[in-house]
Amino acid sequence: MKIKKGDTIKVIAGKDRGKTGKVLQTLPKLNRVSAVGINVLTKHLKSGKRGQAGQKVEFPSPIQVSNVMLVCPQCGKLTRVSESTGPAGGAKSRSCRKCKASI
16 A cells, blocks of 8 residues: 555545545555544444433544545645665655655
């Protein structure tokens, strides 16, 4: 998966199409990402003790990684990620396909 924690993504398909958010968590085995303000679900909790009120808790649920695209920090456009290795099998680096800047 080429999207990492801390990246800014934009939803391109689904009920939250057009929303942007910062990635909180990636789930590579499930091909899903969780981001701030995207796919927010509400869970109703019962009261714990007598006399206490119940409450609603909102939390971001994971969304399929194929429904999101990375937003380049330099040019601000939606982009795919290009991964390349350094000379002689060096460290991997990610770069924007549009402006060629490293991410």
